[in-house]
Amino acid sequence: MFVIRIPRYWRSKGFRYRLEGYRCEKCGHFHHSPRLVCRKCGSRSIRRDRLSQTGRLISYTVVKSSTPLFEQYVPYVVGVVKMVDGSLVVGQVTDCDPEELREDMQVEVTLRKIRVDGENKLIQYGYKFRPVIE
Numbered sequence: 777m778f779v780i781r782i783p784r785y786w787r788s789k790g791f792r793y794r795l796e797g798y799r800c801e802k803c804g805h806f807h808h809s810p811r812l813v814c815r816k817c818g819s820r821s822i823r824r825d826r827l828s829q830t831g832r833l834i835s836y837t838v839v840k841s842s843t844p845l846f847e848q849y850v851p852y853v854v855g856v857v858k859m860v861d862g863s864l865v866v867g868q869v870t871d872c873d874p875e876e877l878r879e880d881m882q883v884e885v886t887l888r889k890i891r892v893d894g895e896n897k898l899i900q901y902g903y904k905f906r907p908v909i910e
């Protein structure tokens with residue numbers, strides 16, 4: 777069974793909680809974790825940044841059969857969202873019935889409980905997407 781270690785989880789909380797990461801000032805490439813050198817262009821000019829907090833659902837699927845880690849949440853929706861800044865982010869879509877979903881609908885980031893790790897009882901929070909109520 778896959779268990780995420782607490783230090784590793786803690787280091788990635790900026791991205792998991794707020795879609796916060798590190799952007800190269802030379803080429804614009806976004807990194808999820810701190811880096812001294814841009815993976816794409818080699819620049820050392822990197823600053824902390826956040827992805828857009830809204831985007832459009834470009835594709836999704838309803839998960840009806842899952843691994844034991846997420847079995848209790850079945851059925852749930854996982855989608856690919858194109859953020860306003862052009863980034864593609866995969867995440868769970870919540871706060872709606874799967875029948876209400878449609879491609880190109882506007883969604884926003886929200887912080888939610890992802891799961892409870894059975895081994896160390898760590899409650900993992902992270903971003904999910906929800907439809908924007910207009």
Ligand SMILES: [Zn+2]
Nearest residue numbers: 800803814817
């Ligand atoms: Zn770069």
